[in-house]
Amino acid sequence: MLELKHIKKYYHVGDSVTKALDDVSVAFRKKEFVAILGPSGSGKTTMLNGIGGLDVYDSGDLIIKGKSTQDFKASDWDAYRNNSVGFIFQSYNIIGHLSILDNVEMGMTLSGVGNAEKKAKAVKALERVGLGPHMNKRPNQLSGGQMQRVAIARAIANDPEILLCDEPTGALDTETSVQIMDLIKELSAERLVIMVTHNPDLAREYASRIIEFADGKIQHDSNPYNEETSNENFALQKTKMTYWTALKLSFTNIKTKKGRTALTAFASSIGIIGIAVVLSLSTGFQTQVNKTQTNTLAQMPITISQTAQQQQKQSDKIKTAKASNQTVTARVSQADKATHTNNLTIDYLTYIKNMSPSLSNNVTYTYSTGMNLLRQVDGKTKSVTFSNKNSKSSTATSMSAAMSSMSGVATSVYPTSDNANFLKKHYQVVSGQYPTSANEVVLIANRDNTVNINALKNLGYSAKSGDQFKFSQIVGTTLKVVTNNDYYQKLPTGNYLPNKITDSLYNKANNQTIKVVGVLRAKTKDSDNVLASGIAYSDKLTQNIIKANKNSDIVKAQKDSDTNVMTGTRVDSDMRDTLISTLGGSSTPASILIYPNSFKNKDKVLSYLDKYNQGKSKDDKIIYTDLAGTVSSLTGGLMDAITYVLIAFAGISLVTSMIMIAIITYTSVLERTKEIGILKALGARKKDITRVFDAETTILGVASGVLGVVIAWLLTFPINAVLSNVTGLNNVAHLNPMHGVILIIISTVLTVLGGHIPARMAAKKDAATALRSE
Secondary structure: OEEEEEEEEEEEEOOEEEEEEEEEEEEEOOOEEEEEEOOOOOOHHHHHHHHHOOOOOOEEEEEEOOEEOOOOOHHHHHHHHHHOEEEEEOOOOOOOOOOHHHHHHHHHHHOOOOHHHHHHHHHHHHHHOOOHHHOOOOHHHOOHHHHHHHHHHHHHHOOOOEEEEEOOOOOOOHHHHHHHHHHHHHHOOOOEEEEEEOOHHHHHHHOOEEEEEEOOEEEEEOOOOOOOOOOOOOOOOOOOOOHHHHHHHHHHHHHOOHHHHHHHHHHHHHHHHHHHHHHHHHHHHHHHHHHHHHHHHHHOOEEEEOEEEOOOOOOOOOOOOOOOOOOOOOOOOHHHHHEEEOOOOHHHHHHHHOOOOOOOOEEEEEOOOOOOEEEEEOOEEEEEOOOOOOOOOOHHHHHOOOOOOOOOOOEEEEOOOOHHHHHHHHEEEEEEOOOOOOOEEEEEEOOOOOOOHHHHHHOOOOOOOOOOOOHHHHOOOEEEEOOHHHHEEEOOOOOEEEOOOOHHHHOOOOOEEEEEEEEEEEOOHHHOOOOOOEEEEEHHHHHHHHHHHOOOHHHHHHHOOOEOOOOOOEOOHHHHHHHHHHOOOOOOOOEEEEEOOOHHHHHHHHHHHHHHHOOOOOOOOOOOEOHHHHHHHHHHHHHHHHHHHHHHHHHHHHHHHHHHHHHHHHHHHHHOHHHHHHHHHOOOOHHHHHHHHHHHHHHHHHHHHHHHHHHHHHHHHHHHHHHHHHHOOOOOOOOOHHHHHHHHHHHHHHHHHHHHHHHHHHHOOOHHHHHHOO
């Protein structure tokens, strides 16, 4: 069944050549006990390794059941060792971190035998060699003879056709040697047994055939055999180690080195700890920034005005004409060039109204129309206003939504849609109630209960700085809005003038009643300046006034005149449009203020606005102002930059961990060289060996990742305590669970990458050389 034809195996060391096998030809019967005798260095072990596929011959042919092996690939030799050959070594070669049962099962595990069948065969083999009661013990709990019996059980468990024994009794005492040889003799009745020994007495007593070997050649054969053409079918079952088997082998090995494994995992986790802490702090600070940005967003809405400023591109160059000493050159200023007039058409207003409420349900429309307001104070009717033309708008007021109908600081306009929620979000009622209709207004007080003095004066109160007013004096105050037809009278000249302020004018039937229903105060510091201190009213109120006045006599007269109908002075078209708007004759808003529902939705709102401009000429485009975006880009970009820098520094430790894992894996390869040889002798492929060490680094990677994330999470508690005491910010450090999972994956990937090269080195080790290592 087995034949060697002109086998040669030479070893080259420098210029010298050692002929381990020098044209060896020999055939073996299907069942016999062959002893190969010879001195050390004669080539007998090389021939045994060649028969077992551990050493591949240089030339000649090894024929198994009539099949040549000249075209065998590495995987074929692996399958051959697993299916057809069982090895019994002088030094036992038992894997120390596996149980006896696991050692015996290993060959069958590689060939894919099912768990139940594998265990049954292993138990049967152990019982046959007399180790049934010891099958769950570790190798270090057995004697030398018992370990050799384990080796025999492992060799026969998969029922191989060839049993190769390399000095099987070389490390045993005489009594134990006899027991082992009796067992091997018994096995030779079932299969071919080839034993290498230097003991002639042992060979003559047990072997049925003795081959004497010297200088790489057969010197004598006591019972030669000529192989006839074989009609047997020789098929190889490819071996394959599962990932689970690789993990099991690696895990059991790691358990034998608990201390070193723990230190390695901790050292490898330092980088993960650093990145996890940075991410947890970054997440917390970003949450604080987002909260601030959200509140800032309420103060700085996206603003669309009839007149907007376009940003000047850096690439735009100013053309300079050659100047003369005797002349001046007229030029349009850069500010004027950047001025863009937005044509807020009905189509555009409809486009804004059709914007999804999920993006913004708070849109404020401000108008330049005036209000004809009257109030009775101490029984006398007087004219009042919601604006103060003599006051200059503050920066905070102009940046917020504090825009009155006349651009004063004593009034604010809030969005009609969902107005109750808008006010409730930022303001609490200190007296009265929130407004429920367009004709209900409120007084906005600062958090220290101060109010813009102009707001009180405009309501008709005689106020000086420092005067105090009870809430009851303000809440319930009523005013009348007089229509243009009642407020203005036409003179015989065709001009218009306001009527005399009288009680009868105050009591006109067409008048609208406005009532101050409450005093509101900012809930938090972040809500300061969302609306200006003073009277706040709904934009719906202005729309109602425009509806009542747009067809009034004075508006019609102004539309048909090139002069100011009240002063008689000539006006251009732009000034006329302004006068018409002031008189309530234009439904086109002076500006639109859009409050996104969340800071995240701001970009979606901007995209929606940009979509309108697509395909339109420069003059037809609508330009908006996004002051919040400027702040956001600065704060967001700064936080991202800080985070990236800190992660980069922490990442250095990850690279260090990767290198350390590579060193540790390489050390493990050196320590487990013999185990590598054993696995290869049992039929493990190169990729199986690689898989074992990759599995080990995977376990280390997962362990270090989990350890790093857990430690980082525990560190968030003292970090939060320190930050709370130092900055007053609570629960800043917050480790996102998704970040934790990603870091564990990164740790695993990096450790596997770091250990893969040493794992590949392990896979390339020569099986016979590995088995001889200590």
